[in-house]
Amino acid sequence: MHSIGNGLHEFFVAWVENEWGIYVMRKKECIAMILAGGQGSRLGNLTRKIAKPAVPFGGKYRIIDFPLSNCHNSGIDTVGVLTQYRPLALHSYIGIGSPWDLDRRDGGVYVLPPYAQEGGAEWYKGTADAIYQNLNFIDMINPNYVLVLSGDHIYNMDYSLMLDHHKKQKAEATISVIEVPWHETSRFGIMNTDEQGRITEFVEKPKEAKSNLASMGIYIFNWRLLRKSLEDDRKNALSSHDFGKDIIPKLLMDGHRLYSYYFKGYWKDVGTVESFWEANMDLLADEPELDLYNPNWRVYSVNPTRPPHYIGATAKVTRSLVSEGCSILGEVEHSVIFPGVHIEEGAIIKDSIVMPYVTIGRDAQIYRGIIGRKSLIEEGALIGSINHEGICVIEENIVIPSDAEILENHMISKQKQVG
């Protein structure tokens, strides 16, 4: 081997070989692993048939568009998506990744559901276990760094800046943090750091927090360290195989260099119906914190192939988002309307989220409602109430008959259809 010239030597270092020992791929500095297997049971009806990352958001997107677009915009072109719960919609949505420019010759998107091996099949038992079961995938790419992301957060973030920070601090792992209001600290994993930003302590949902820097569930690990700690964690029978609960505390205990990366901007975990609704409504502010119109930071999604929407002579639309293929003849106020929605004359939609291909009949009224895909709200039906705070969630493909009056906090699904 000593006869190999310098050029060739560099070639072998910079390329990755496949299982037959053929050099196939330029070496990647950093890859992303998106955890997209969770059910999101607190979203109730919205995730009965699809995984949380596939839930529609913001008038044309699905939640997973945000981390995928962030990857593309940050220059990360190799992304593993770990799926488990109800993956069909998610798999068919991601496809070969072209909408996010992730249909690459070297790298691109890899959908990674659980699989069977010699010893039998097993499910992903936690966030860390999901990555552990795909060590062979990361080994194949053999990057320097692994970025671990959640598939259910809404934010625009440049991961390359976080990676720069990680390298500058000579950290072994970096955790992205955001300031949260002090009274909400008990809902988050809270980081205590020294002046240099090195993490000294990590407390999950503290009663009395010493800091208001919350973990965003975004981690960069040096690949060698991550590999070793996942293997150790696997052997630990007492572990719940979770990054926040097990991996991070263990690394801290062993004295590794863990740093925080301070993120300033909009970030929201849309884990509950309320936070999902709020995050949608946040987009309706005159100058929303989350900018969807930045030509240098597009949020990409699968295109529905629909014509521009039509606003009729009898319509009134204010403080709202409306997408392609809709025809709107009624009144829409402070609402998010997805592609292909028909709203007939006299209907009133207020503070609501109307998902794709819903039809809303004449004089129907919807207040603080979330209407699932392809549902039909018949003429004159009433959903929600102008006087109540609660949110009504109607599942996909439901018919709400014209005499129905559904008040606050109801979750309407096929089993308990009204009428």
Add this chain to the structure above:
Amino acid sequence: MQNVMGIINLNLGQDVLKELTMGRPLAALPFGGRYRLIDFILSNMVNSGMQNVGILVQDKYRALMDHLRSGKEWDLARKRDGLFILPPSPNPCSSGGSRGSVENFYNNLDYIESSRQEYMLITGSHIVCNLNYRKAFKFHKDMNADITILYKEYDAEDELELSQYTFLDCQPDGRISDMGSQSSRTASRKVSMEMYLIEKRLLVELIKDCQARGGWDFVKDVLIKNVDKLKMFGYSYKGYAARIDSIKNYYRHNMDLLRPEKWEELFFKSGLVYTKVKDEAPVKYKENARVFNTMIANGCIIEGRVENSILFRGVKVHKGAYIKDSIIMQKCEIAENAIIENVICDKNVCITRGKWLKGEKSYPLVVSKGTIV
């Protein structure tokens, strides 16, 4: 229809839209809020099951290539067949450039002859419709026709710009007995849509023959001269067809889309219309937005008043601005308190604060690309 290859001939009516077609071929003219004219023909072909489409381009085709790229959006990025741009290769014998569609065909005969398909569908790009070619193709085969010409029959009261059209005289079975432009001999209201079905073998023969005799116009020298010799049939298309051949018609047919039945027919009837994806966010309506009878594409931000208009992707309408009966193309900005009526703004136009622009419905004012008013 897998046995039919499409040829879109951009040699027709290039400069009829003045400012709007100065820097782009007619096929790349924006239409209907987020499309370009060629999207409709391409989508029709793909939705009919065709998967090999060649485009005979003439000049100024950069805008078109930028739009089409690999053809992926129309599902025409294929291992075999798919989308091909056929540029005019200058013939050393001719005096530079291409003179007519026949020469353009002739220069690309290699590609046409080597295709797998036995039949050809030849069209222009100036007609906007949502049309499935399957029925016309069946008609072509059932009639055992040499050439089938799709036509649209207009009512007596429809305004026609006679000079540019080719009229057909058809016998009851559809056989074409005569054809020509502005015929005083007949009162035919059957206007050719410049869409032809023909067997490839015959087309190649006709083109070679025509070229050898010095002819260069496909309609006059290939079709009209052979009306007696070949079995030509007319196939009547009954649906909506918008012919874009003047600024007035361009304006009128865009406005047609504000009628829900036309919107529905053009965008949904026999298939969806595909176009280049721009990944724009949904339209944002702010507090002071007042919008009536208007079609709006994604990426717009609306704070002002808009009536009876078409807004393309990424238009910004500021507070107090008032847009009426107008077509505003991609990325235009209408500043505060500006008022525009009966205006066509090409891409990237900016109408500054407080300006007042007004055209006539029969003669809309055109603001050319990138102008700041």
